Structures are given as structure tokens and as C-alpha cells.
Amino acid sequence: MKWNCLFALTAYLFLFAGEAVAVERVLVFDDVKKTDLQANFQSDCVATQPPSNFQKLQRVPTKSNAFFLYFDPSLIEPARFGKFFDYTFYVAVAGSNPPVWYSCGTQVYTQGAFLDRSETAHFTIKVGGAIDDGALDIPLHSIASRDFIEITSVTKPAKVDLSQSTGIELSLHNLLPDQDLLVEPSIQATASHPGYWVSTNNVKLEDAVSKEIIRIPPGESSLVRLRLEPNKIPTLLATLGSVKPDAAHENITAVVSYRSDLGGVSRTKPVNIVVRFTPSLVSLIVALLAGSLLGTLAAQFLPGTWKGFYAMGQRAARGIVFSFVAELFAMLLVALGSKFVFLQFDLDPWQFLPVLFIGFAISGGKEVLSYMGLMKQQNATAENA
Amino acid sequence: MKRIVRGVVIALAALSLAAGATNGPIGLDWHQGGYLYLLLKNGSVSILEETTKQRLATIPTTFGLEPAEIFSARLKERDYVFVSGFVGRNGAVYQYTAEGKPYAKFATPEQAASFDVDPERRLLYVASPVTNVVYAINLDQKGSAAKRVAYIREAEAVGPIIFDRVRNRVMVGDAARGVLYEVDVTTGSYRPIATDLGSPISLGIGPQFKTLYIADRLAGRIHIFRLENGAYKRIDTIETGLRSLSAVATGPSETVFVADGSNAYQLSLKTRKLTRFAY
Incomplete structure (x- = not known):
């Protein structure tokens, strides 16, 4: 004392x-x-x-x-x-x-x-x-230019659902051993096709917990959504160009700003996101119906096929039902990790053009496909094998 | 009823103060005939009318920019405002028009974020705290490399820098050792001109380039130097009582503007009284 x-x-x-x-x-x-x-x-x-x-x-x-x-x-x-x-x-x-x-x-x-x-x-x-x-x-804290964060898209390529505008799901992983990371929700986004998006300004990351700063505990990951709203018509048209299941429709560069908690310096991390658009279910149904009707109609033009409107209607109805069954099988196979190969084409049953083709081929039948040379080609390939 | 109204007013005042404190000014600048520019913590800039302090415009935050310094300058009969900071771990100086429109961006070497402008030769002087080197960047040649002006060997971490266009010198503060250096930008020679300055965080210079103000963050003081016989001599020190003094700039009628990261003030050099103003 x-x-x-x-x-x-x-x-x-x-x-x-x-x-x-x-x-x-x-x-x-x-x-x-x-x-x-x-x-x-x-x-x-x-x-x-x-x-x-x-x-x-x-x-x-x-x-x-x-x-x-x-x-x-x-x-x-x-x-x-x-x-x-x-x-x-x-x-x-x-x-x-x-x-x-x-x-x-x-x-x-x-x-x-x-x-x-x-x-x-x-x-x-x-x-x-x-x-x-x-x-x-x-x-x-360090002032050196090292990354404290890993950013990856949850699916590769990142799926953008054209029907729900849910954005792109990203995983943010904190590499620090004992400090939280604070991630700014506002990011800088650059798209290789800006016309595919409503706007690339004021893009935000959304966390399930907070809409303010996103806090990631040390060594842990956080799932966030990159809120980018697609323009439906241009993106649907973009899907027509690619048939393969893993093809990219768009590339986005997102720059994320973050810092370590308790006074760390501000850092930025650019990440390149490969995007594949997924058309809405309505678009796929429309594609399947259109393909199916087109196939039925095409079959009617072949010599000696025309048997009246009633027969055509019956054939169209049958074609639609079988097309739906084929599409459902295709979706199930792809969802289980398998491939859907049809007439030597590796098709993605979630894309507009492949679904149109499934409807056309199933409803048109082998007569149409043979007429187009697709079946012959397949038969010839089978014989050679 | 009166109590309720009073309570609401007090709550609103407290809220506005709290909001101000979270995004207060960390830098400011003013020159005769120009606007008063305040650089806020989030990187945005408030442009105020100097006498009424009325806000005229706001320059929005640049994405990812950790702001450091602000200066305004008149180039070819037009006013510009320059804001420096770090984008990621790279230094940069952004040039805006007086109305806040983006004009140019200059990448700086070695995380240099403190700077001043030579409007006559249209040069940007920047100082790197990592290497203690002063560089000059040509404002008219976008993308041109920074030219080395001087290396201050004895410095620990150079911080604020200001250009004395009458004597062709830059003054550079060592934020770690509390030393002020004078660098001849034509020869690259330098010499220490003052010590025991605490932690110099900001420099201001009078309109006649005869008075230098140094803000010491450590002790919350403003050191005042006067040019006598070709050399700056300390003539006064003002205790501001501000715990995190962050900026000083010359003001009108024997005043200086100061900021402490939470608020902005006008300090009378005669009465030594601080008057807070809104931004």
C-alpha cells in the first residue's frame, strides 16, 4: 500500500x-x-x-x-x-x-x-x-499483399437460374488462424457481356445472417449470394449457343473488399466466375412442346405419311407424352451425375436448345431422323464398331 | 409533451453525432477562393462553401479505397481536388474536378499515399512510407513512371508531404520519429529542419508560403513554423486537446481548419478557440 x-x-x-x-x-x-x-x-x-x-x-x-x-x-x-x-x-x-x-x-x-x-x-x-x-x-497485422480469403463458386460453372434471380452462390473461406474476417457487402463486378445483366453497378453480396458487414470466423467458410439479376431474353438466347452441360455462357470478374477484424488493413481479392445460365421451367416446357410439335409436323411432310388430321393429332399427343418421359429421364440421369447422350450428342436437359431437340427427335421418330441422315449416321457408326 | 419532444431532439442529436463519429473527416484542404474539401473515413469527399459551410456536393466513395490524404489545386485556371489512398495494398491518387467528377487516376510506387501538387510544373509529389523515397509524377502524362526525387535515409516512416512553390522545396514529416525534413526538389538534397514533433500526421502551408502548420497526432498539437531568413523556425505550438488529430489546413483570417476523425473545426490562431462545424 x-x-x-x-x-x-x-x-x-x-x-x-x-x-x-x-x-x-x-x-x-x-x-x-x-x-x-x-x-x-x-x-x-x-x-x-x-x-x-x-x-x-x-x-x-x-x-x-x-x-x-x-x-x-x-x-x-x-x-x-x-x-x-x-x-x-x-x-x-x-x-x-x-x-x-x-x-x-x-x-x-x-x-x-x-x-x-x-x-x-x-x-x-x-x-x-x-x-x-x-x-x-x-x-x-500485416501490410504485405497477401490474400486472407479464398473465394470459390459453389458449383462450377456457377449456375444462374433465369426463373428465380437468386444470384450466384459463392463460398468465402477465412484463411486466418485466430481472427475474424470482415467482408464488405458491396463489390465491384465486371461482366464480359454486360447486356446479359440488368445492372453491374451497386452489386452486393448477401449473407444469410447479416446484410451489413459479413463476418467470417477464423478458419471457417461462409456461403453468400452475389446478387446479379440477369436480363431474361438475352440470357435465354445465350443458352441457345451451347449444348454441352459444362459450357460457359458468361464470365464475371468480382472484386471483393475485406479486412481482418481488430484493425487490419483493407484488401481486395478479384475472383473470376464462370457462369452458366439455366432457363426457367416454363421455357423448358415451351421448348419441349415446340420441339415435339415441330417433329410431328416434320414427319407429316415425308412421302406417304399423311393420314389425315385425326391421325396427326394422335401422333402429336403421343409424341408430347414420350418427349416428356424422355426429358424427365434425361433430367434424372444428369442430376445423378450421369450423362445424357442422344444420337452421339452429349445433351444438357436443362438448356433450351437440347430440350427442343429431344422433343423434335422423339416426336419426329426414326423416319424424320433417317431422312435427316442422323439415324443412318448412327447405324453406320454402329456397323463400323 | 415538451419532455417527449426534448427527448426526441436529444436522441436525434445523439444519433447524428454518432453517425458523424463513425464517418468523420480524416483530411481537409482549402485555398483562397476555393471550396473547403473534407475527406471522410469512408473515402467520400464533402465539398463545402468556405464561409457558410454549406455542403455543395459530395464525391462518392471509390470502391475499395482506404483514404489517406486530400489536396485541392488550381491547374490551368480550373480547380481540381486530389484524393489519395490504398486500393488493396497499392497506392493511388485520384483527380476530380471541383464539382466532383472523376478526371484521372495515378498509381503511386511503394504504397505511397501522401502527396502534394506543384501546379506550375504540373507535378504530383508523393512519399513512400515503406522506402522513404520522394517521387514526382507528371500530371500530364498518364501512365508515366514516377521519377525519384530524393531518398531520406534517416527517416523511419515518412508521412505527410507539402510543396513550397516559392522555395521549390517539399517538406516531409517522419510520422515515426517526429522529424520534419526539407527536400530540394531540383537537387534531391535534404536536411532535417525540426525534431520532437511527436507524430506528424498532416501539414498545411499559408497562402504566402511563409507559415507552416504541422499537426501532431500523438499529443494533439499544432506546431506553427514561420519562414525567417530562408529557413522555417518554430514560433508557436497550440494544444488542441483533440485525441486523434488527423488534419490541418490553412484557413481564412488567421484561422486553420483541423479535423480529428470525428469532427471538423476552425481554430482561431489568435484566441486558440476551436469552433466545430457540420459537414
Whole structure:
């Protein structure tokens, strides 16, 4: 108790002698030296009043409880011009009455190929003739250009459903060992075909939990949706050009802005997303019906086929039913990971043109396909095999 | 009823203050006859009329930009405003018209984000805190490489920079060691002209280029230097009491504008009184 009073008296004498803004070396941190990380600290302390929220701050006593070091990690910020980080610590002399406090602005310089993480830092406090030391865990940040995040689309290529406008589902993975990542919902999007989208401005990432900052715990992944609304007609037309199940319709470059929690520097991560549009169910039904009717009609033009409207109607109805059955089988096979190969064509039963073709081929029958040379080709291939 | 109204007014005032604090000004600039520009934490810029402080326009945030510094300059009879910062881990300076329309972008070397403009020779001086090198970038040649002007060997982390066009010098503050350097931009020679400046975060220069203001973030002080016999000498230090002083710029009628990341103020050099204003 006597020692504490002596500390307090000594500190007050210093305080009054040097005025409130006199800068003192009250707090000294040892350098942190690891294989991939080096950090050094430069603290300058000024006498101050206890901060109003000091009870909420992280408190670390020195070894012999002569002092307390108070720390608010949420006040860490990168220096304006970028080379170091500003931390604020408070030193309190234990048991002093009136209270003796110092505010210690600390510049922390880090080097090394490390990802932002916490490390134990040893410190020494000296007020007047009294010295004591201790240690605390503090978050350390890097200014180097390394990625702290991995971004992948959940499906490859990323599926964009033209009927629901649900956006593109992305997985964001935090690579940091012990710090949260804060991802800005606003992103910068560039499309190779801007006409496919209603707008590529003000594009946002949406998290199931929050529409504000997306917080990802260390080592974990978060599923988010990239809200991009497709223009239905141009995108439906885009699907006509590709038949293969994994072909790309569009490429999007999205730049995501993020930072590590507790004062990390702002970073950006560009990611290229390959997009494949999926037409709506209504479009597929229309394609199947149109294909089926076209096939039936084509068959009627073949020599010796015409048997009147009633027979054509019957054939059309049969064609539609079989087309639907074939389409359902195709969808089931593809959904189970298999392929739907028809007349040597690897077809995607979720795309407009392949569905039109399924309807046409099933309803037209082998007469139409033979007339077009498709069946012959297949027979010839089978014979050669 | 009165109590309810008073309560609502107090709540609204508290909300507006809180909103201001989360996106307060970190940089500002003004020159005679021009607007007052405030760079906010989120990277947007408020353009104010200097006397009434009425907001005239807002330059929106540039995606991914971590803002650092703002300067306004008159080039070929037109006012421009320049904003620097980091995009990812790369430095850049963006040029806007006085009305806030994007005009040009200049990539800076080695994460340089502090800068000033030489309007006569149309050069952008930037300083890298990583290498402590001062560079010049030609404003008229987009994409041209930055030309090395000087390397300040003794500096730890150079921060704010300001150009003295009368003497053809740039003043550079070392944010880590609290030293102010004067660099001759024609020869590249430099010398320290002041020490014990705490952590210089921002520099302002008077309209006659005879007074220099240095904001010390560490102690919340404004150091005032006056040019005497060809050299700057410290003549005064003003305690602002602001805990996170972030910017200083010369103002009209013996005042300076200052900002602390939460609010903007006009500081009278005569009375040393701070007057807060809305932005």
C-alpha cells in the first residue's frame, strides 16, 4: 500500500512538473520475433484521466500487480500512410489515490510473410522508480499483399437460374488462424457481356445472417449470394449457343473488399466466375412442346405419311407424352451425375436448345431422323464398331 | 409533451453525432477562393462553401479505397481536388474536378499515399512510407513512371508531404520519429529542419508560403513554423486537446481548419478557440 502511494505521488510530481502533454517512456514492449513474423513497438505515454469505459477494456496486471495495462483491441487502426499500426494502451498505477493513468499511443511495425494473427508480447512498465513487467496477447497485422480469403463458386460453372434471380452462390473461406474476417457487402463486378445483366453497378453480396458487414470466423467458410439479376431474353438466347452441360455462357470478374477484424488493413481479392445460365421451367416446357410439335409436323411432310388430321393429332399427343418421359429421364440421369447422350450428342436437359431437340427427335421418330441422315449416321457408326 | 419532444431532439442529436463519429473527416484542404474539401473515413469527399459551410456536393466513395490524404489545386485556371489512398495494398491518387467528377487516376510506387501538387510544373509529389523515397509524377502524362526525387535515409516512416512553390522545396514529416525534413526538389538534397514533433500526421502551408502548420497526432498539437531568413523556425505550438488529430489546413483570417476523425473545426490562431462545424 505504501509503495502504491509512493508510485502515485511520484507520478503526480512528474505530471505537474512536465504538464499534461509531456511524453514519457512509461511503457516498453519487447520485440516479437518468430520465424515468419517480426514486430516492434514504439510507445509514447502521456498522463491522462482514466478513460470513461476503462471497465470494458481488456485488463492485464503486471507480475507483482504494481500496474495494470488496459487495452481495447477495437481501437487498433492502420496508420494513415500505411507502414505501421496505431495501438492505444492505458497504464494505471495499482491502488493509487487519486488515480494515476497514462495513455500510451503505440506504433507497431510488423514484418514477415505472416497472416494476421495474435501473439504474446512482453512489456515493461516504469513509473518514477518503480518497474514491473508482464505479457499480453495482442492482434498483429500485416501490410504485405497477401490474400486472407479464398473465394470459390459453389458449383462450377456457377449456375444462374433465369426463373428465380437468386444470384450466384459463392463460398468465402477465412484463411486466418485466430481472427475474424470482415467482408464488405458491396463489390465491384465486371461482366464480359454486360447486356446479359440488368445492372453491374451497386452489386452486393448477401449473407444469410447479416446484410451489413459479413463476418467470417477464423478458419471457417461462409456461403453468400452475389446478387446479379440477369436480363431474361438475352440470357435465354445465350443458352441457345451451347449444348454441352459444362459450357460457359458468361464470365464475371468480382472484386471483393475485406479486412481482418481488430484493425487490419483493407484488401481486395478479384475472383473470376464462370457462369452458366439455366432457363426457367416454363421455357423448358415451351421448348419441349415446340420441339415435339415441330417433329410431328416434320414427319407429316415425308412421302406417304399423311393420314389425315385425326391421325396427326394422335401422333402429336403421343409424341408430347414420350418427349416428356424422355426429358424427365434425361433430367434424372444428369442430376445423378450421369450423362445424357442422344444420337452421339452429349445433351444438357436443362438448356433450351437440347430440350427442343429431344422433343423434335422423339416426336419426329426414326423416319424424320433417317431422312435427316442422323439415324443412318448412327447405324453406320454402329456397323463400323 | 415538451419532455417527449426534448427527448426526441436529444436522441436525434445523439444519433447524428454518432453517425458523424463513425464517418468523420480524416483530411481537409482549402485555398483562397476555393471550396473547403473534407475527406471522410469512408473515402467520400464533402465539398463545402468556405464561409457558410454549406455542403455543395459530395464525391462518392471509390470502391475499395482506404483514404489517406486530400489536396485541392488550381491547374490551368480550373480547380481540381486530389484524393489519395490504398486500393488493396497499392497506392493511388485520384483527380476530380471541383464539382466532383472523376478526371484521372495515378498509381503511386511503394504504397505511397501522401502527396502534394506543384501546379506550375504540373507535378504530383508523393512519399513512400515503406522506402522513404520522394517521387514526382507528371500530371500530364498518364501512365508515366514516377521519377525519384530524393531518398531520406534517416527517416523511419515518412508521412505527410507539402510543396513550397516559392522555395521549390517539399517538406516531409517522419510520422515515426517526429522529424520534419526539407527536400530540394531540383537537387534531391535534404536536411532535417525540426525534431520532437511527436507524430506528424498532416501539414498545411499559408497562402504566402511563409507559415507552416504541422499537426501532431500523438499529443494533439499544432506546431506553427514561420519562414525567417530562408529557413522555417518554430514560433508557436497550440494544444488542441483533440485525441486523434488527423488534419490541418490553412484557413481564412488567421484561422486553420483541423479535423480529428470525428469532427471538423476552425481554430482561431489568435484566441486558440476551436469552433466545430457540420459537414
